[in-house]
Amino acid sequence: MANKETEKKIANAEKEVGEIVSRSEKFIENNKKNITYGIIAIAAVIGVIMAYNHLYQIPKSKNAAVALFKGEQYFQKDSFNLALNGNGVDYDGFEQIIKQYGGTKSGDLAKAYAGICYYKTGDMENAIKHLKSFKGDDDHISPAIVGLIGDCYVESGDIKQGISYFEKAASKANNDFLSPIYLKKAGIAYESLQQYDNAVKAYTAIQEKHAASVEAMDIEKYIVRAQLAKN
Numbered sequence: 001m002a003n004k005e006t007e008k009k010i011a012n013a014e015k016e017v018g019e020i021v022s023r024s025e026k027f028i029e030n031n032k033k034n035i036t037y038g039i040i041a042i043a044a045v046i047g048v049i050m051a052y053n054h055l056y057q058i059p060k061s062k063n064a065a066v067a068l069f070k071g072e073q074y075f076q077k078d079s080f081n082l083a084l085n086g087n088g089v090d091y092d093g094f095e096q097i098i099k100q101y102g103g104t105k106s107g108d109l110a111k112a113y114a115g116i117c118y119y120k121t122g123d124m125e126n127a128i129k130h131l132k133s134f135k136g137d138d139d140h141i142s143p144a145i146v147g148l149i150g151d152c153y154v155e156s157g158d159i160k161q162g163i164s165y166f167e168k169a170a171s172k173a174n175n176d177f178l179s180p181i182y183l184k185k186a187g188i189a190y191e192s193l194q195q196y197d198n199a200v201k202a203y204t205a206i207q208e209k210h211a212a213s214v215e216a217m218d219i220e221k222y223i224v225r226a227q228l229a230k231n
Helices: 002-030 032-076 080-085 094-101 105-120 124-133 141-156 159-173 179-192 196-209 215-230
Strands: none
Touching: 032 080, 032 094, 032 105, 080 094, 080 105, 094 105, 105 124, 105 141, 124 141, 141 159, 141 179, 159 179, 179 196, 179 215, 196 215
16 A cells, blocks of 8 residues: 555655656756846856956956056155156156056055155145055055044044054054054043043953053053043
8 A cells, every 4th residue: 555655655756856857858948048148248248257357357456556556656755746646757646546447456556655755745635545545455555544534533633533443553563563553542542631541451461351461561650641530
């Protein structure tokens, strides 16, 4: 009895599978053109993407890297205006690299360089604008850029906003090299606002979380100074 029921179930299952296959075949037959066109369309899109990368994006990235290299040379010589705006001969400047190669890694790095140049030349508004547009995710460069935005705000007189970026930079870096630098900056900024409890917290974080850092070596005197100022 059990065997007959099993055989019946198998027969029914085979029948259902057969009907599904039959319906699938009919669907494919009736929509052959649409399916073919769909496959061709997908292939065409993939082809366009590959062509864009190989014929346009890769050469573009190479050209951007070459242009950026010349800017870096001016930057290293502290020739910030030349680095930003070009020499009028064979180098167009970071601003032009951003406009022309904005979608490349070198174009993005040019935003960071431009922001630093503006900071060095005292133009905090443009410095903040360019530094904020930088999208890099390097473990050292990215936190440093966030910290520099904090410096720009402090230089502009917006100390509270500067502190928020110092704290973001310290958290983003999460290491004994950069984090204590920005925690110390935050502490000093808090002191300038007479927020001594917050200053002590920032300094104490260096002492407790980054004891191996250079900043931790003399941070006790900053803690004592803030505590005395509070009292």
